[in-house]
Amino acid sequence: MFSRFPLKKITKSKDYYFNYLDQKNALLKNIDLKVLDKIINLLKTSKKNKSIIYTCGNGGSSSLSDHFTCDFIKQTNNKTNLKIKSVSLTSNFALISAISNDISYNQIFSFQIKKLCKKNDILFMFSVSGNSPNLLEAAKVARKIGLKIISLTGFDGGKLSKLSDLNLNFPIANYGIVEDCHTTIMHYLSQYLRNLNLKNKNFKKINF
Template identity: 40%
Template sequence: MNNFLNDYKNKLCSLINNIDNNILISIINKIDETQNKSKLYVIGNGGSAATASHMANDLGVGLKIRGIRNLNIESLSDNSSVCTCIANDIGYENIFYTQLKDKLKKDDVIIAISCSGNSENIIKAVKYAKTIGATIIGATGFDGGKLKELSDINFHVDAPKGEYGIVEDVHMILDHIIYSYYISLKPETKSKYTME
């Protein structure tokens, strides 16, 4: 057991240490461009849907209540009624595309999270977004799949195929790096809102 635990920790540390700071800077700069101007949409399935939701929480409400940033961000995985309606009526591959269709604008940004980079609903939404001219930030793993090729900015976790847990770990760390960077810009991080 100790061998497994040490191996997992070592692999995770190695992947974190290999994160390209230039990619992080590009992502943060692109997110900054959306403030008071355009919208961020985050999409993902399964564990990546949980990361998308967490990211929308941190970068939306978390930064807003601290008076740091006011980002218009939404996780399209969060409304189970909408997702299951679309999946049931016209197919699971349409759950993100349908929510974006005729709403997405050129200055908007899609943060697409997919370990394989080949999830059909992610790829369909991203291909649509590219026809609009929106920016794609892809978070991928393994060999990157189609999403890596389609991304304008790609945050890639070069883990062996099938190691979903460790890829999802690093994708979650991406969220916390971005969030913590913004928090560092303002020393006093207490909420500007008070409980009544």
């Protein structure tokens, strides 16, 4: 089950603003913390297992895919010994358009996974609906190869939540709120892992 927002017209801007914040904050405060810890532990193992974290999503979630890779390579690794490696499967438009034109749009991610990924790599997926055909195809191919799949979803989690090893779902039918929650989790993961691996002397010298 999932909730909806708004349920009726809200005429005052401040009322919409504070209702929006309340909905988002309630979702973030009620996530499954055990799953969050498991995600953290899996990301921690990426260096030891020589894993690459691949990311993907559609629309606004494609920007989150790129944003994840940007932050984990530049920020999380900065002044730490993590050496996290991440590749966004949404960033090569020439390749995506070639796959879409010559093969199928539904294979824009799965084709790359077949060519790039190996067992024990990690696939981090962003999807509000959890039902995008190209993401479901990517998850199925990733499972066959032996990748660990992490997904952030919305609504009822869709089919993607069931194809994932670890899933955090934000059960609301509002794309903006779900994407805000996904962004918060992405930033939290990046910053928390960096915080764990920084020396105390560096905390006053750098900005998070």
